[in-house]
Amino acid sequence: GAGVSQSPSNKVTEKGKDVELRCDPISGHTALYWYRQSLGQGLEFLIYFQGNSAPDKSGLPSDRFSAERTGGSVSTLTIQRTQQEDSAVYLCASSLDHGGANTGELFFGEGSRLTVL
Amino acid sequence: DQQVKQNSPSLSVQEGRISILNCDYTNSMFDYFLWYKKYPAEGPTFLISISSIKDKNEDGRFTVFLNKSAKHLSLHIVPSQPGDSAVYFCAATSAGGTSYGKLTFGQGTILTVHP
Numbered sequence A: 001g002a003g004v005s006q007s008p009s010n011k012v013t014e015k016g017k018d019v020e021l022r023c024d025p026i027s028g029h030t031a032l033y034w035y036r037q038s039l040g041q042g043l044e045f046l047i048y049f050q051g052n053s054a055p056d057k058s059g060l061p062s063d064r065f066s067a068e069r070t071g072g073s074v075s076t077l078t079i080q081r082t083q084q085e086d087s088a089v090y091l092c093a094s095s096l097d098h099g100g101a102n103t104g105e106l107f108f109g110e111g112s113r114l115t116v117l
Numbered sequence B: 001d002q003q004v005k006q007n008s009p010s011l012s013v014q015e016g017r018i019s020i021l022n023c024d025y026t027n028s029m030f031d032y033f034l035w036y037k038k039y040p041a042e043g044p045t046f047l048i049s050i051s052s053i054k055d056k057n058e059d060g061r062f063t064v065f066l067n068k069s070a071k072h073l074s075l076h077i078v079p080s081q082p083g084d085s086a087v088y089f090c091a092a093t094s095a096g097g098t099s100y101g102k103l104t105f106g107q108g109t110i111l112t113v114h115p
Helices: none
Strands: A005-007 A010-013 A019-024 A031-037 A043-050 A065-069 A075-079 A088-095 A112-116 B010-014 B019-025 B032-038 B045-051 B056-059 B062-067 B072-077 B086-093 B109-114
Touching: A005 A088, A010 A019, A019 A088, A019 A112, A031 A075, A043 A065, A043 A075, A075 A088, B010 B019, B019 B032, B019 B086, B019 B109, B032 B062, B045 B056, B045 B062, B045 B072, B072 B086
Parallel strands: A010 A112, B010 B109
Antiparallel strands: A005 A019, A019 A075, A031 A043, A031 A088, A065 A075, A088 A112, B019 B072, B032 B045, B032 B086, B056 B062, B062 B072, B086 B109
16 A cells, blocks of 8 residues: 555453554655554654664663564564553554655554553 | 643634644754644644744745744644644654654644634
8 A cells, every 4th residue: 555554453452461563664665663642642752663774662661562674664563461551552654764864754554552451 | 751742732713713833842952843733543644844943934824933942833824724623743853863753742732623
């Protein structure tokens, strides 16, 4: 498709279970980001991938969170041993990123709504 | 520590009038600012941006003003249309960082434009 694709769109899980969220960025976009939006809050940066460089993981809230990006395209965000405070909408975004050519214009997917019971 | 704040959770405006959405920031390292718009069940979409070397940027009905000394920016929509009803997020970033895309967002303002 033309846009950023995320799956699943909704996920309900029990506390303590692991979840995987998938993101398929726009073709040709070298930069990929994960953000999350908790209820009533703004978007919170989680992690950033740029090409083959080591990812910027500075926003990950705990070591239960991890992400990988295979082949420079699809990314998976994994949350282990989910907690109720992990409930949020997880948004993936991609952009063209060539150093100073990246203006911060991110193209977001529709998000994956995670509910931890 | 909320580095980007949108103190008005909501704003209601009549169609054809001006909408003014406000945003304050605390981090003096921020030098690039953006507004995103979000409709329900959709991801945010980029609207307009401004570099700290400017104090105004216009794009059609949308104008963003930046007051660096006050660490304040605002988005003006003139004239407002019902289709502008959405959540508006202010975001900031630093050119000195590794990526412009590592954005710090405000909490959002829900704009409702009444016909």
